[in-house]
Amino acid sequence: MALALDPRIQRVWRTPDCLQFGVEQPLLVLDDVSAADERMLAALACGVTREGLQLLAERAGAPPGAAAALLKRVAPVLTRDDGSEGQDERPPGRPPLVVLDAAGPTASQLAVMLTDAGAEVRGGLAWDDPALDRAEAAVIVGSYAIEPQRSARWLRRDIPHLAVVFGDAGVTVGPWVRPGAAPCLRCVDLHRTTADPAWPVMATQLHTLPPPGEDAITSTIVAARAAALVLAGVGAARGRPALPPPVGVSWRLVRDRTDKGSADGSDARWGGADWVSAAWEPHPECGCLGLPP
Structure with missing residues:
Protein backbone atom coordinates (compact mmCIF):
# COMPACT_ATOMS: atom_id res chain seq x y z
CA MET A 1 0.00 0.00 0.00
CA ALA A 2 1.40 3.39 -0.98
CA LEU A 3 1.73 6.02 1.73
CA ALA A 4 1.74 9.71 0.86
CA LEU A 5 1.59 13.15 2.41
CA ASP A 6 -1.68 14.93 1.82
CA PRO A 7 -1.00 17.17 -1.20
CA ARG A 8 -3.64 19.66 -0.02
CA ILE A 9 -1.54 20.57 3.02
CA GLN A 10 1.10 23.19 2.25
CA ARG A 11 4.59 22.39 3.54
CA VAL A 12 6.97 25.19 4.52
CA TRP A 13 10.40 25.17 6.13
CA ARG A 14 10.62 27.28 9.29
CA THR A 15 14.36 26.65 9.65
CA PRO A 16 16.78 24.33 7.81
CA ASP A 17 15.73 21.48 10.13
CA CYS A 18 12.14 22.40 11.04
CA LEU A 19 9.25 21.64 8.67
CA GLN A 20 5.71 22.94 9.15
CA PHE A 21 2.55 21.44 7.62
CA GLY A 22 -0.14 24.05 7.07
CA VAL A 23 0.50 27.77 7.09
CA GLU A 24 -2.35 29.75 8.65
CA GLN A 25 -3.55 26.78 10.69
CA PRO A 26 -0.51 24.54 11.25
CA LEU A 27 -1.39 20.87 11.60
CA LEU A 28 2.09 19.63 12.42
CA VAL A 29 5.58 20.99 13.07
CA LEU A 30 8.52 18.59 12.66
CA ASP A 31 11.64 19.59 14.57
CA ASP A 32 15.13 18.14 14.18
CA VAL A 33 14.57 16.92 10.61
CA SER A 34 17.70 15.00 9.60
CA ALA A 35 19.04 14.53 6.09
CA ALA A 36 17.61 10.99 6.12
CA ASP A 37 14.25 12.33 7.29
CA GLU A 38 14.30 14.86 4.46
CA ARG A 39 14.87 12.10 1.89
CA MET A 40 12.03 10.06 3.35
CA LEU A 41 9.73 13.08 3.35
CA ALA A 42 10.52 13.70 -0.30
CA ALA A 43 9.54 10.09 -1.06
CA LEU A 44 6.33 10.44 0.94
CA ALA A 45 5.48 13.58 -1.04
CA CYS A 46 5.37 11.41 -4.19
CA GLY A 47 4.03 8.24 -2.58
CA VAL A 48 6.00 5.24 -1.36
CA THR A 49 5.33 1.84 0.18
CA ARG A 50 6.29 1.09 3.76
CA GLU A 51 8.95 -1.33 2.54
CA GLY A 52 10.31 1.24 0.10
CA LEU A 53 10.52 3.85 2.83
CA GLN A 54 12.40 1.43 5.07
CA LEU A 55 14.89 0.66 2.30
CA LEU A 56 15.38 4.37 1.63
CA ALA A 57 16.05 5.00 5.33
CA GLU A 58 18.70 2.24 5.41
CA ARG A 59 20.45 3.61 2.31
CA ALA A 60 20.42 7.10 3.83
CA GLY A 61 22.18 5.79 6.94
CA ALA A 62 19.26 6.35 9.28
CA PRO A 63 19.23 4.41 12.58
CA PRO A 64 17.00 1.32 12.91
CA GLY A 65 13.34 2.20 13.30
CA ALA A 66 13.72 5.65 11.74
CA ALA A 67 11.13 5.00 9.01
CA ALA A 68 8.52 3.77 11.49
CA ALA A 69 9.26 6.69 13.79
CA LEU A 70 8.82 9.21 10.97
CA LEU A 71 5.54 7.61 9.85
CA LYS A 72 4.23 7.92 13.40
CA ARG A 73 5.18 11.60 13.49
CA VAL A 74 3.56 12.47 10.15
CA ALA A 75 0.44 10.31 10.61
CA PRO A 76 -1.85 13.38 10.96
CA VAL A 77 -0.88 14.64 7.49
CA LEU A 78 -0.95 11.41 5.49
CA THR A 79 -3.62 11.08 2.81
CA ARG A 80 -5.14 7.99 4.42
CA ASP A 81 -4.60 5.56 7.26
CA ASP A 82 -1.32 3.62 7.04
CA GLY A 83 -3.02 0.23 6.93
CA SER A 84 -3.98 -0.46 10.54
CA GLU A 85 -6.68 -3.05 10.91
CA GLY A 86 -10.17 -1.83 11.53
CA GLN A 87 -9.68 1.38 9.59
CA ASP A 88 -11.02 2.47 6.21
CA GLU A 89 -11.51 -0.61 4.02
CA ARG A 90 -12.13 1.23 0.74
CA PRO A 91 -9.74 0.46 -2.12
CA PRO A 92 -6.67 2.74 -1.96
CA GLY A 93 -7.06 5.93 -3.90
CA ARG A 94 -10.78 5.58 -4.61
CA PRO A 95 -12.40 9.01 -4.28
CA PRO A 96 -15.61 9.41 -2.26
Missing part, protein backbone atom coordinates in the same frame (compact mmCIF):
# COMPACT_ATOMS: atom_id res chain seq x y z
CA LEU A 97 -18.78 9.08 -4.31
CA VAL A 98 -21.29 11.91 -3.94
CA VAL A 99 -24.65 11.49 -5.68
CA LEU A 100 -26.60 14.52 -6.85
CA ASP A 101 -30.36 13.98 -6.56
CA ALA A 102 -30.77 17.20 -8.47
CA ALA A 103 -30.59 18.99 -11.80
CA GLY A 104 -30.14 22.60 -12.88
CA PRO A 105 -27.58 25.38 -12.33
CA THR A 106 -26.90 24.66 -8.64
CA ALA A 107 -26.34 20.97 -9.31
CA SER A 108 -23.97 21.82 -12.15
CA GLN A 109 -21.96 24.23 -10.00
CA LEU A 110 -21.89 21.73 -7.16
CA ALA A 111 -20.63 18.97 -9.45
CA VAL A 112 -17.74 21.15 -10.61
CA MET A 113 -16.77 22.11 -7.05
CA LEU A 114 -16.91 18.57 -5.67
CA THR A 115 -15.02 17.14 -8.62
CA ASP A 116 -12.35 19.82 -8.27
CA ALA A 117 -11.99 18.77 -4.60
CA GLY A 118 -11.33 15.17 -5.63
CA ALA A 119 -14.75 13.59 -5.22
CA GLU A 120 -16.50 11.37 -7.73
CA VAL A 121 -19.85 12.92 -8.61
CA ARG A 122 -22.74 11.05 -10.18
CA GLY A 123 -26.25 12.17 -11.00
CA GLY A 124 -29.35 10.66 -12.54
CA LEU A 125 -28.70 7.20 -11.11
CA ALA A 126 -31.52 4.66 -11.02
CA TRP A 127 -32.40 3.45 -7.54
CA ASP A 128 -31.21 -0.08 -8.37
CA ASP A 129 -27.85 1.13 -9.67
CA PRO A 130 -25.04 -0.79 -7.87
CA ALA A 131 -23.03 2.44 -7.61
CA LEU A 132 -25.39 3.64 -4.89
CA ASP A 133 -24.04 0.95 -2.57
CA ARG A 134 -20.76 2.85 -2.25
CA ALA A 135 -22.19 6.37 -2.12
CA GLU A 136 -20.90 8.32 0.87
CA ALA A 137 -23.18 11.35 0.57
CA ALA A 138 -26.05 12.75 -1.45
CA VAL A 139 -27.36 16.23 -2.13
CA ILE A 140 -31.06 16.83 -2.80
CA VAL A 141 -32.19 20.07 -4.44
CA GLY A 142 -35.86 21.01 -4.35
CA SER A 143 -38.41 23.80 -4.46
CA TYR A 144 -39.97 25.01 -1.18
CA ALA A 145 -39.59 21.54 0.39
CA ILE A 146 -38.11 18.13 -0.34
CA GLU A 147 -40.63 15.49 -1.32
CA PRO A 148 -40.82 12.88 1.48
CA GLN A 149 -40.16 9.95 -0.85
CA ARG A 150 -36.92 11.54 -2.10
CA SER A 151 -35.40 11.95 1.36
CA ALA A 152 -36.77 8.62 2.60
CA ARG A 153 -34.82 6.72 -0.06
CA TRP A 154 -31.51 8.05 1.21
CA LEU A 155 -32.56 7.48 4.79
CA ARG A 156 -33.38 3.84 4.07
CA ARG A 157 -30.03 3.34 2.37
CA ASP A 158 -28.27 4.79 5.42
CA ILE A 159 -26.51 7.41 3.26
CA PRO A 160 -25.83 10.87 4.75
CA HIS A 161 -27.57 13.56 2.74
CA LEU A 162 -27.96 17.32 2.51
CA ALA A 163 -31.01 19.29 1.40
CA VAL A 164 -30.88 22.46 -0.69
CA VAL A 165 -34.30 24.12 -0.85
CA PHE A 166 -35.13 27.20 -2.92
CA GLY A 167 -38.10 29.34 -1.92
CA ASP A 168 -39.52 32.70 -2.91
CA ALA A 169 -37.96 34.40 0.13
CA GLY A 170 -34.58 32.65 0.30
CA VAL A 171 -32.57 29.45 -0.03
CA THR A 172 -32.00 26.92 2.75
CA VAL A 173 -29.03 24.56 2.89
CA GLY A 174 -29.31 21.73 5.39
CA PRO A 175 -29.69 20.10 7.69
CA TRP A 176 -26.92 17.55 7.16
CA VAL A 177 -28.70 14.28 7.89
CA ARG A 178 -26.75 11.37 9.32
CA PRO A 179 -29.30 8.52 9.34
CA GLY A 180 -30.02 7.23 12.80
CA ALA A 181 -27.93 9.91 14.49
CA ALA A 182 -29.61 13.23 13.68
CA PRO A 183 -32.98 14.79 12.82
CA CYS A 184 -34.11 13.94 9.30
CA LEU A 185 -35.89 16.02 6.70
CA ARG A 186 -39.24 14.57 7.76
CA CYS A 187 -38.57 16.03 11.22
CA VAL A 188 -38.22 19.43 9.55
CA ASP A 189 -41.53 18.99 7.71
CA LEU A 190 -43.29 17.86 10.90
CA HIS A 191 -42.00 20.92 12.77
CA ARG A 192 -43.26 23.12 9.93
CA THR A 193 -46.62 21.35 10.12
CA THR A 194 -46.77 22.01 13.85
CA ALA A 195 -46.23 25.70 13.13
CA ASP A 196 -48.71 25.72 10.21
CA PRO A 197 -51.15 22.78 9.90
CA ALA A 198 -51.79 23.69 6.24
CA TRP A 199 -48.14 23.19 5.31
CA PRO A 200 -48.46 19.59 3.95
CA VAL A 201 -51.28 20.63 1.60
CA MET A 202 -49.28 23.61 0.35
CA ALA A 203 -46.07 21.63 -0.01
CA THR A 204 -47.65 19.09 -2.36
CA GLN A 205 -48.52 21.96 -4.70
CA LEU A 206 -44.96 23.30 -4.67
CA HIS A 207 -42.69 20.26 -5.01
CA THR A 208 -42.79 20.14 -8.81
CA LEU A 209 -42.22 23.85 -9.41
CA PRO A 210 -38.84 25.01 -10.75
CA PRO A 211 -36.58 26.39 -8.00
CA PRO A 212 -37.33 30.13 -7.70
CA GLY A 213 -34.41 32.54 -7.87
CA GLU A 214 -31.88 29.95 -9.06
CA ASP A 215 -29.73 32.38 -11.01
CA ALA A 216 -25.99 32.09 -11.67
CA ILE A 217 -24.84 34.14 -8.66
CA THR A 218 -27.21 32.47 -6.23
CA SER A 219 -26.32 29.01 -7.53
CA THR A 220 -22.61 29.67 -7.01
CA ILE A 221 -23.09 30.95 -3.45
CA VAL A 222 -25.36 28.06 -2.50
CA ALA A 223 -23.25 25.40 -4.20
CA ALA A 224 -20.15 26.61 -2.36
CA ARG A 225 -21.87 26.26 1.01
CA ALA A 226 -23.27 22.83 0.12
CA ALA A 227 -19.93 21.59 -1.23
CA ALA A 228 -18.10 22.65 1.93
CA LEU A 229 -20.60 20.81 4.13
CA VAL A 230 -20.52 17.64 2.05
CA LEU A 231 -16.72 17.55 1.87
CA ALA A 232 -16.48 18.11 5.62
CA GLY A 233 -18.94 15.28 6.24
CA VAL A 234 -17.17 12.84 3.94
CA GLY A 235 -13.73 13.84 5.20
CA ALA A 236 -14.68 13.39 8.86
CA ALA A 237 -16.21 9.99 8.07
CA ARG A 238 -12.91 8.94 6.48
CA GLY A 239 -10.94 9.97 9.54
CA ARG A 240 -9.33 13.02 7.96
CA PRO A 241 -8.53 16.14 10.00
CA ALA A 242 -11.89 17.79 9.32
CA LEU A 243 -14.74 18.88 11.55
CA PRO A 244 -18.00 17.16 10.58
CA PRO A 245 -20.95 19.41 9.73
CA PRO A 246 -23.12 20.15 12.76
CA VAL A 247 -26.21 17.96 12.72
CA GLY A 248 -29.69 19.41 13.06
CA VAL A 249 -28.61 22.80 11.69
CA SER A 250 -29.68 24.52 8.49
CA TRP A 251 -28.45 27.75 6.94
CA ARG A 252 -30.71 30.19 5.15
CA LEU A 253 -29.71 32.82 2.63
CA VAL A 254 -32.46 35.41 2.90
CA ARG A 255 -33.44 37.69 0.04
CA ASP A 256 -32.85 41.36 0.71
CA ARG A 257 -36.09 42.67 2.18
CA THR A 258 -35.60 46.01 0.45
CA ASP A 259 -35.82 44.24 -2.92
CA LYS A 260 -39.34 43.37 -3.97
CA GLY A 261 -38.15 41.08 -6.77
CA SER A 262 -40.42 39.25 -9.14
CA ALA A 263 -43.13 36.80 -8.20
CA ASP A 264 -40.95 33.79 -9.03
CA GLY A 265 -37.79 35.20 -7.43
CA SER A 266 -35.95 35.36 -10.75
CA ASP A 267 -34.47 38.80 -10.06
CA ALA A 268 -33.84 38.26 -6.36
CA ARG A 269 -30.93 40.03 -4.70
CA TRP A 270 -29.23 38.69 -1.61
CA GLY A 271 -28.33 41.21 1.05
CA GLY A 272 -24.59 40.74 1.51
CA ALA A 273 -24.90 36.95 1.12
CA ASP A 274 -25.44 36.61 4.88
CA TRP A 275 -26.42 33.16 6.15
CA VAL A 276 -28.79 32.72 9.07
CA SER A 277 -28.64 29.41 10.93
CA ALA A 278 -31.51 27.50 12.50
CA ALA A 279 -31.41 24.46 14.78
CA TRP A 280 -33.77 21.50 14.39
CA GLU A 281 -34.66 18.91 17.01
CA PRO A 282 -35.92 15.38 16.30
CA HIS A 283 -39.71 15.49 16.03
CA PRO A 284 -41.51 13.25 18.54
CA GLU A 285 -43.82 11.90 15.80
CA CYS A 286 -40.97 10.89 13.50
CA GLY A 287 -39.37 7.49 13.89
CA CYS A 288 -35.99 8.32 12.35
CA LEU A 289 -34.15 7.93 15.68
CA GLY A 290 -36.41 5.24 17.11
CA LEU A 291 -40.02 4.28 17.38
CA PRO A 292 -42.23 7.30 18.22
CA PRO A 293 -44.14 7.12 21.50
Whole structure:
Protein backbone atom coordinates (compact mmCIF):
# COMPACT_ATOMS: atom_id res chain seq x y z
CA MET A 1 0.00 0.00 0.00
CA ALA A 2 1.40 3.39 -0.98
CA LEU A 3 1.73 6.02 1.73
CA ALA A 4 1.74 9.71 0.86
CA LEU A 5 1.59 13.15 2.41
CA ASP A 6 -1.68 14.93 1.82
CA PRO A 7 -1.00 17.17 -1.20
CA ARG A 8 -3.64 19.66 -0.02
CA ILE A 9 -1.54 20.57 3.02
CA GLN A 10 1.10 23.19 2.25
CA ARG A 11 4.59 22.39 3.54
CA VAL A 12 6.97 25.19 4.52
CA TRP A 13 10.40 25.17 6.13
CA ARG A 14 10.62 27.28 9.29
CA THR A 15 14.36 26.65 9.65
CA PRO A 16 16.78 24.33 7.81
CA ASP A 17 15.73 21.48 10.13
CA CYS A 18 12.14 22.40 11.04
CA LEU A 19 9.25 21.64 8.67
CA GLN A 20 5.71 22.94 9.15
CA PHE A 21 2.55 21.44 7.62
CA GLY A 22 -0.14 24.05 7.07
CA VAL A 23 0.50 27.77 7.09
CA GLU A 24 -2.35 29.75 8.65
CA GLN A 25 -3.55 26.78 10.69
CA PRO A 26 -0.51 24.54 11.25
CA LEU A 27 -1.39 20.87 11.60
CA LEU A 28 2.09 19.63 12.42
CA VAL A 29 5.58 20.99 13.07
CA LEU A 30 8.52 18.59 12.66
CA ASP A 31 11.64 19.59 14.57
CA ASP A 32 15.13 18.14 14.18
CA VAL A 33 14.57 16.92 10.61
CA SER A 34 17.70 15.00 9.60
CA ALA A 35 19.04 14.53 6.09
CA ALA A 36 17.61 10.99 6.12
CA ASP A 37 14.25 12.33 7.29
CA GLU A 38 14.30 14.86 4.46
CA ARG A 39 14.87 12.10 1.89
CA MET A 40 12.03 10.06 3.35
CA LEU A 41 9.73 13.08 3.35
CA ALA A 42 10.52 13.70 -0.30
CA ALA A 43 9.54 10.09 -1.06
CA LEU A 44 6.33 10.44 0.94
CA ALA A 45 5.48 13.58 -1.04
CA CYS A 46 5.37 11.41 -4.19
CA GLY A 47 4.03 8.24 -2.58
CA VAL A 48 6.00 5.24 -1.36
CA THR A 49 5.33 1.84 0.18
CA ARG A 50 6.29 1.09 3.76
CA GLU A 51 8.95 -1.33 2.54
CA GLY A 52 10.31 1.24 0.10
CA LEU A 53 10.52 3.85 2.83
CA GLN A 54 12.40 1.43 5.07
CA LEU A 55 14.89 0.66 2.30
CA LEU A 56 15.38 4.37 1.63
CA ALA A 57 16.05 5.00 5.33
CA GLU A 58 18.70 2.24 5.41
CA ARG A 59 20.45 3.61 2.31
CA ALA A 60 20.42 7.10 3.83
CA GLY A 61 22.18 5.79 6.94
CA ALA A 62 19.26 6.35 9.28
CA PRO A 63 19.23 4.41 12.58
CA PRO A 64 17.00 1.32 12.91
CA GLY A 65 13.34 2.20 13.30
CA ALA A 66 13.72 5.65 11.74
CA ALA A 67 11.13 5.00 9.01
CA ALA A 68 8.52 3.77 11.49
CA ALA A 69 9.26 6.69 13.79
CA LEU A 70 8.82 9.21 10.97
CA LEU A 71 5.54 7.61 9.85
CA LYS A 72 4.23 7.92 13.40
CA ARG A 73 5.18 11.60 13.49
CA VAL A 74 3.56 12.47 10.15
CA ALA A 75 0.44 10.31 10.61
CA PRO A 76 -1.85 13.38 10.96
CA VAL A 77 -0.88 14.64 7.49
CA LEU A 78 -0.95 11.41 5.49
CA THR A 79 -3.62 11.08 2.81
CA ARG A 80 -5.14 7.99 4.42
CA ASP A 81 -4.60 5.56 7.26
CA ASP A 82 -1.32 3.62 7.04
CA GLY A 83 -3.02 0.23 6.93
CA SER A 84 -3.98 -0.46 10.54
CA GLU A 85 -6.68 -3.05 10.91
CA GLY A 86 -10.17 -1.83 11.53
CA GLN A 87 -9.68 1.38 9.59
CA ASP A 88 -11.02 2.47 6.21
CA GLU A 89 -11.51 -0.61 4.02
CA ARG A 90 -12.13 1.23 0.74
CA PRO A 91 -9.74 0.46 -2.12
CA PRO A 92 -6.67 2.74 -1.96
CA GLY A 93 -7.06 5.93 -3.90
CA ARG A 94 -10.78 5.58 -4.61
CA PRO A 95 -12.40 9.01 -4.28
CA PRO A 96 -15.61 9.41 -2.26
CA LEU A 97 -18.78 9.08 -4.31
CA VAL A 98 -21.29 11.91 -3.94
CA VAL A 99 -24.65 11.49 -5.68
CA LEU A 100 -26.60 14.52 -6.85
CA ASP A 101 -30.36 13.98 -6.56
CA ALA A 102 -30.77 17.20 -8.47
CA ALA A 103 -30.59 18.99 -11.80
CA GLY A 104 -30.14 22.60 -12.88
CA PRO A 105 -27.58 25.38 -12.33
CA THR A 106 -26.90 24.66 -8.64
CA ALA A 107 -26.34 20.97 -9.31
CA SER A 108 -23.97 21.82 -12.15
CA GLN A 109 -21.96 24.23 -10.00
CA LEU A 110 -21.89 21.73 -7.16
CA ALA A 111 -20.63 18.97 -9.45
CA VAL A 112 -17.74 21.15 -10.61
CA MET A 113 -16.77 22.11 -7.05
CA LEU A 114 -16.91 18.57 -5.67
CA THR A 115 -15.02 17.14 -8.62
CA ASP A 116 -12.35 19.82 -8.27
CA ALA A 117 -11.99 18.77 -4.60
CA GLY A 118 -11.33 15.17 -5.63
CA ALA A 119 -14.75 13.59 -5.22
CA GLU A 120 -16.50 11.37 -7.73
CA VAL A 121 -19.85 12.92 -8.61
CA ARG A 122 -22.74 11.05 -10.18
CA GLY A 123 -26.25 12.17 -11.00
CA GLY A 124 -29.35 10.66 -12.54
CA LEU A 125 -28.70 7.20 -11.11
CA ALA A 126 -31.52 4.66 -11.02
CA TRP A 127 -32.40 3.45 -7.54
CA ASP A 128 -31.21 -0.08 -8.37
CA ASP A 129 -27.85 1.13 -9.67
CA PRO A 130 -25.04 -0.79 -7.87
CA ALA A 131 -23.03 2.44 -7.61
CA LEU A 132 -25.39 3.64 -4.89
CA ASP A 133 -24.04 0.95 -2.57
CA ARG A 134 -20.76 2.85 -2.25
CA ALA A 135 -22.19 6.37 -2.12
CA GLU A 136 -20.90 8.32 0.87
CA ALA A 137 -23.18 11.35 0.57
CA ALA A 138 -26.05 12.75 -1.45
CA VAL A 139 -27.36 16.23 -2.13
CA ILE A 140 -31.06 16.83 -2.80
CA VAL A 141 -32.19 20.07 -4.44
CA GLY A 142 -35.86 21.01 -4.35
CA SER A 143 -38.41 23.80 -4.46
CA TYR A 144 -39.97 25.01 -1.18
CA ALA A 145 -39.59 21.54 0.39
CA ILE A 146 -38.11 18.13 -0.34
CA GLU A 147 -40.63 15.49 -1.32
CA PRO A 148 -40.82 12.88 1.48
CA GLN A 149 -40.16 9.95 -0.85
CA ARG A 150 -36.92 11.54 -2.10
CA SER A 151 -35.40 11.95 1.36
CA ALA A 152 -36.77 8.62 2.60
CA ARG A 153 -34.82 6.72 -0.06
CA TRP A 154 -31.51 8.05 1.21
CA LEU A 155 -32.56 7.48 4.79
CA ARG A 156 -33.38 3.84 4.07
CA ARG A 157 -30.03 3.34 2.37
CA ASP A 158 -28.27 4.79 5.42
CA ILE A 159 -26.51 7.41 3.26
CA PRO A 160 -25.83 10.87 4.75
CA HIS A 161 -27.57 13.56 2.74
CA LEU A 162 -27.96 17.32 2.51
CA ALA A 163 -31.01 19.29 1.40
CA VAL A 164 -30.88 22.46 -0.69
CA VAL A 165 -34.30 24.12 -0.85
CA PHE A 166 -35.13 27.20 -2.92
CA GLY A 167 -38.10 29.34 -1.92
CA ASP A 168 -39.52 32.70 -2.91
CA ALA A 169 -37.96 34.40 0.13
CA GLY A 170 -34.58 32.65 0.30
CA VAL A 171 -32.57 29.45 -0.03
CA THR A 172 -32.00 26.92 2.75
CA VAL A 173 -29.03 24.56 2.89
CA GLY A 174 -29.31 21.73 5.39
CA PRO A 175 -29.69 20.10 7.69
CA TRP A 176 -26.92 17.55 7.16
CA VAL A 177 -28.70 14.28 7.89
CA ARG A 178 -26.75 11.37 9.32
CA PRO A 179 -29.30 8.52 9.34
CA GLY A 180 -30.02 7.23 12.80
CA ALA A 181 -27.93 9.91 14.49
CA ALA A 182 -29.61 13.23 13.68
CA PRO A 183 -32.98 14.79 12.82
CA CYS A 184 -34.11 13.94 9.30
CA LEU A 185 -35.89 16.02 6.70
CA ARG A 186 -39.24 14.57 7.76
CA CYS A 187 -38.57 16.03 11.22
CA VAL A 188 -38.22 19.43 9.55
CA ASP A 189 -41.53 18.99 7.71
CA LEU A 190 -43.29 17.86 10.90
CA HIS A 191 -42.00 20.92 12.77
CA ARG A 192 -43.26 23.12 9.93
CA THR A 193 -46.62 21.35 10.12
CA THR A 194 -46.77 22.01 13.85
CA ALA A 195 -46.23 25.70 13.13
CA ASP A 196 -48.71 25.72 10.21
CA PRO A 197 -51.15 22.78 9.90
CA ALA A 198 -51.79 23.69 6.24
CA TRP A 199 -48.14 23.19 5.31
CA PRO A 200 -48.46 19.59 3.95
CA VAL A 201 -51.28 20.63 1.60
CA MET A 202 -49.28 23.61 0.35
CA ALA A 203 -46.07 21.63 -0.01
CA THR A 204 -47.65 19.09 -2.36
CA GLN A 205 -48.52 21.96 -4.70
CA LEU A 206 -44.96 23.30 -4.67
CA HIS A 207 -42.69 20.26 -5.01
CA THR A 208 -42.79 20.14 -8.81
CA LEU A 209 -42.22 23.85 -9.41
CA PRO A 210 -38.84 25.01 -10.75
CA PRO A 211 -36.58 26.39 -8.00
CA PRO A 212 -37.33 30.13 -7.70
CA GLY A 213 -34.41 32.54 -7.87
CA GLU A 214 -31.88 29.95 -9.06
CA ASP A 215 -29.73 32.38 -11.01
CA ALA A 216 -25.99 32.09 -11.67
CA ILE A 217 -24.84 34.14 -8.66
CA THR A 218 -27.21 32.47 -6.23
CA SER A 219 -26.32 29.01 -7.53
CA THR A 220 -22.61 29.67 -7.01
CA ILE A 221 -23.09 30.95 -3.45
CA VAL A 222 -25.36 28.06 -2.50
CA ALA A 223 -23.25 25.40 -4.20
CA ALA A 224 -20.15 26.61 -2.36
CA ARG A 225 -21.87 26.26 1.01
CA ALA A 226 -23.27 22.83 0.12
CA ALA A 227 -19.93 21.59 -1.23
CA ALA A 228 -18.10 22.65 1.93
CA LEU A 229 -20.60 20.81 4.13
CA VAL A 230 -20.52 17.64 2.05
CA LEU A 231 -16.72 17.55 1.87
CA ALA A 232 -16.48 18.11 5.62
CA GLY A 233 -18.94 15.28 6.24
CA VAL A 234 -17.17 12.84 3.94
CA GLY A 235 -13.73 13.84 5.20
CA ALA A 236 -14.68 13.39 8.86
CA ALA A 237 -16.21 9.99 8.07
CA ARG A 238 -12.91 8.94 6.48
CA GLY A 239 -10.94 9.97 9.54
CA ARG A 240 -9.33 13.02 7.96
CA PRO A 241 -8.53 16.14 10.00
CA ALA A 242 -11.89 17.79 9.32
CA LEU A 243 -14.74 18.88 11.55
CA PRO A 244 -18.00 17.16 10.58
CA PRO A 245 -20.95 19.41 9.73
CA PRO A 246 -23.12 20.15 12.76
CA VAL A 247 -26.21 17.96 12.72
CA GLY A 248 -29.69 19.41 13.06
CA VAL A 249 -28.61 22.80 11.69
CA SER A 250 -29.68 24.52 8.49
CA TRP A 251 -28.45 27.75 6.94
CA ARG A 252 -30.71 30.19 5.15
CA LEU A 253 -29.71 32.82 2.63
CA VAL A 254 -32.46 35.41 2.90
CA ARG A 255 -33.44 37.69 0.04
CA ASP A 256 -32.85 41.36 0.71
CA ARG A 257 -36.09 42.67 2.18
CA THR A 258 -35.60 46.01 0.45
CA ASP A 259 -35.82 44.24 -2.92
CA LYS A 260 -39.34 43.37 -3.97
CA GLY A 261 -38.15 41.08 -6.77
CA SER A 262 -40.42 39.25 -9.14
CA ALA A 263 -43.13 36.80 -8.20
CA ASP A 264 -40.95 33.79 -9.03
CA GLY A 265 -37.79 35.20 -7.43
CA SER A 266 -35.95 35.36 -10.75
CA ASP A 267 -34.47 38.80 -10.06
CA ALA A 268 -33.84 38.26 -6.36
CA ARG A 269 -30.93 40.03 -4.70
CA TRP A 270 -29.23 38.69 -1.61
CA GLY A 271 -28.33 41.21 1.05
CA GLY A 272 -24.59 40.74 1.51
CA ALA A 273 -24.90 36.95 1.12
CA ASP A 274 -25.44 36.61 4.88
CA TRP A 275 -26.42 33.16 6.15
CA VAL A 276 -28.79 32.72 9.07
CA SER A 277 -28.64 29.41 10.93
CA ALA A 278 -31.51 27.50 12.50
CA ALA A 279 -31.41 24.46 14.78
CA TRP A 280 -33.77 21.50 14.39
CA GLU A 281 -34.66 18.91 17.01
CA PRO A 282 -35.92 15.38 16.30
CA HIS A 283 -39.71 15.49 16.03
CA PRO A 284 -41.51 13.25 18.54
CA GLU A 285 -43.82 11.90 15.80
CA CYS A 286 -40.97 10.89 13.50
CA GLY A 287 -39.37 7.49 13.89
CA CYS A 288 -35.99 8.32 12.35
CA LEU A 289 -34.15 7.93 15.68
CA GLY A 290 -36.41 5.24 17.11
CA LEU A 291 -40.02 4.28 17.38
CA PRO A 292 -42.23 7.30 18.22
CA PRO A 293 -44.14 7.12 21.50
